[in-house]
Amino acid sequence: MDTEELFHRLKKFERPYVSRQKTPFWVLIGAILSTRTKDEVTEKALKKLIEYAPDIHKLNELPVGKIEKLIYPVGFYHTKAKNLKILTKTVLEKYNGKIPQKLNELLSLPGVGRKVATLVLSAAFDKDEICVDTHVHRISNRLGLVETKNVLETERELKRIIPQKYWKKINSYFVTLGRKFCHPRKPSCKDCPLKDLCPYKRCAASKAK
Ligand code: SF4
Structure with a gap:
């Protein structure tokens, strides 16, 4: 997976409401x-x-x-x-x-x-940390970035493979991706900006539409 390309495609996403708070x-x-x-x-x-x-x-x-x-x-x-x-x-x-x-x-x-x-x-605080919630855990696995069973493993693996400059952005990107396209049950893969990069097999049918 080309992570530079992945994050380039997601950078136009608006940050989630909680992360946008001023203090x-x-x-x-x-x-x-x-x-x-x-x-x-x-x-x-x-x-x-x-x-x-x-x-x-x-x-x-x-x-x-x-x-x-x-x-x-x-x-x-x-x-x-x-x-x-x-x-x-x-x-x-x-x-x-x-x-x-x-x-x-x-x-x-x-x-x-x-x-x-x-x-x-x-x-x-703009620190280099990765906040792994259910969106980040699910999407990181669907994208094949990690193969993990829980959020702690996901955080550890993401820190190993993702350039540090993206750590603090991953949560915002994947939360918005999860809300718009990569829903827990029925992902809207045919409209997803990552569809040609994503190996998630269970949505092959949806991609073909
Ligand atoms: S292509 Fe489908 S599974 Fe892959 S990130 Fe997009 S919505 Fe999620």
Whole structure:
């Protein structure tokens, strides 16, 4: 696979809503909301939250019940509301209101796993990290870039084979590709900009149409 050509074709894609947030704080909150939640539901909830509590201080003042109402119906909204409450307090008290830039510090915050932390590092802090979510895992395998069984393996393999200059961009590219064409169940291969590069066998019929 010619990775230069692959990324060249994807560079016109718009970045996903969460990655486009102007501050690391909202990238972090958006990434937390997005776990186990459809993209459009995440987007609506994040917009509502930002509108009601536009910064960390305002969010910190909200009771958990109000946060729950604002983010409903994201997946696990009850737990996420509680985590957001603890997270804002922790960031204010321990990090002076600034989102930490170290992986282990991010991982110590409530509701923050590797996917969320690597998205914050790559999308908000411009660090060379690869955020592997379900889109990146699925598409990397379909494209034959990797042959892996889980997201950790995928991250490790991608870091081995993809030039470092693309690491922080992979998530944005593949999330948008996954939303537009490379859907989990029925990929729209005949319209996909990578169709002539992609070896995914199960969509050979769709390519032929
Ligand atoms: S050709 Fe099909 S399987 Fe391959 S990346 Fe495009 S949509 Fe996904």
